[in-house]
Amino acid sequence: MTATILVIEDEPAIQALLSLNLQRAGYQVHCAASLRQAQASIGHARPDLILLDWMLPDGSGLRLARQLRSQARTRDIPLIMLTARSSEQDIVAGLEAGADDYVGKPFSVRELLARVRSLLRRRMPQLSQDITQAGPLRLDPQILSASSHGQVLPLGPTEFRLLHFLATHAGRVYNRAQLLDQVWGEHTTVEERTVDVHVRRLRKALAPAGLQDTIQTIRGAGYRFVLPARL
Known part of the structure; x- marks a missing residue:
């Protein structure tokens, strides 16, 4: 981005x-x-x-x-x-x-x-175009690639941008409107529920590496990225 x-x-x-x-x-x-x-x-x-x-x-x-x-x-x-x-x-x-x-x-x-x-x-x-390391998760924004322990995760461009934004703001909660502004763009016409669809896709892509729980739903507030202590 x-x-x-x-x-x-x-x-x-x-x-x-x-x-x-x-x-x-x-x-x-x-x-x-x-x-x-x-x-x-x-x-x-x-x-x-x-x-x-x-x-x-x-x-x-x-x-x-x-x-x-x-x-x-x-x-x-x-x-x-x-x-x-x-x-x-x-x-x-x-x-x-x-x-x-x-x-x-x-x-x-x-x-x-x-x-x-x-x-x-x-x-x-x-x-930033710098590589981000979050626990075992390695994110390379220059090629929109995410991997864990050398295993490339099957993320689409939107899922990558969503993961990259949340991972670079780990622990902070963002509602759907904020995520639309930051990931899709300020004047996007995409509906807020679209965020939920991409979160589901993101969790599915993270599942093979056992990282699906890094994307947490905070009821009534939004989503956040948190690395489990065991990682």
Whole structure:
């Protein structure tokens, strides 16, 4: 699953530089040059990470950062602030407004990409292309393959994404609506009961390895991934 990054930057050359390098790194990129464009873009489709310039033609990026952190739909989006303002006071103001990281201009593209990868791994591990090991379960998102003790498990793409998301958030309970947003996409038209169908398929695929019970149903709440103590 490819991460989508929203670049909010009004300087055309910097916007083009960021967009090109992020795309080369394998990300989907959307761009906005103002707060108004950014709000419209976020309203249409929630990005997985935001690169936000401090000074924009129609206001401060800090205002947008605070707005994002105040709303349930956007409060967890990883956010990196980009700015030429690099005093300690400015850095503190950016972090207190809700930024997860702060990169001063001019910046190293390689360093910025490393910070993007690190933040996505930390905040949204389901978007990482790194191999995930959960007990005997080995998940490789690059080839959508799951195996246990060398035995490849017969998972379809949707079942793999569902398992990968739950395994990278082990112990946390997610309801059907949340799983639809995270696995199928925010604007999916799939019915919530479809989640139950894929959970059944996932458990069936995990059964040959004795891992079907790692997907637990929490009555009235949703599903979670938990490795049994014996594993």
